[in-house]
Amino acid sequence: MEDEKQLAAFEAKIAAGNKIEPKDWMPEAYRKQLIRMMSQHAHSEIVGMLPEGNWITRAPNLRRKAILLAKVQDEAGHGLYLYSATETLGVDRSELLEQLHTGKAKYSSIFNYPTLTWADIGAIGWLVDGAAIMNQTALARGSYGPYCRAMIRICKEESFHNRQGYEIMMHLAQGTPEQKAMAQDALNRWWWPSIMMLGPSDDQSPNSEQLMRWKVKMESNDAIRQRFIDRTVPQADFIGLSIPDKDLKFDEKTGHYTHGPINWDEFFEVIKGNGPCNAKRLKARNDADKKGRWVRDAALAYAEKKKLKAA
């Protein structure tokens, strides 16, 4: 009975556009879903540093290197904002990391693809961060206060990521025939994974109704995907690159692009752990955690020693 009253008050608050804060009453299902979503999001930011980190030492010039370093540092920051926001739901960061390291928790499918050439860094900023912005601006209007605040900060910073990526692609597309081919090749490889990363089609995505009502999810995957495609295709046209989808057409009647079939088998295989780099990413995270352990222990021991001396 008490629960029903609390649930009604909770839902009324959300319907009125108010935010839920950490100490407010919330249904267990809401808390669980948010922990799952927010920690997956945090893990994605952290794992997302790996494919890009791969090119820091090989950036073509100092300007690009400084930019890439700043971008990868931002991703670390995003991971931290998100872990911090997730911890407000009463879960410990070490527990979340444990789930990542043991493969129990998921992260974005996109980071299981390799970065083979420098143009991939452009494609990631332009497409992957571009798709992420579509998703995150929707999430920033959600109901959980700490998550929204993290999203707002992140969206501001993603805009830099998105533009620097497009600039890389633009320069390559205007360069030598080899450079242009490199940019086109990167677009060919990243296009489909980028539109897949926005999640399964609505008809395959269960329990959306309650999550929408609770403003955990703000828009359907397909709606976000459509917006991403509508905005991105003209950007590709502008720099003379072509989207690798022979069925892609602009529909004058709806004002939207229609696209060819998405290979969802590939998406689910990557999610299951069978993408090109899943094992490599997980190993890199585990190694970093193990190798960093002594640093965490030593810093804590040093802080204890200082405290004793001061006492």
Added chain:
Amino acid sequence: MTDTQWPVWEVFVQANPGIPHKHVGNVHAADAEMAIQNARDVYTRRSEGISIWVVPANAISASSPEDQGSFFEPSNDKPYRHPTFYKIPEGVKYL
């Protein structure tokens, strides 16, 4: 020893001189000095601040949302605390 990922510190940033410090989130750090450095790296990478406070998260006590109504109620029945409570005749200036 379990891996604590270090204690949590709440972070407050002052964006410009003369305005209050505002809560922005938290960081994990072994001590206060490291918490301030981590807070700088996490929350002020784009000149968002000129001053940072960090406070051990477990040192903060907060009012509870369930008691919000009764806790803040006493101020609702004292409208005479507001200047608009008082009717001043037209023509009286500077009041």
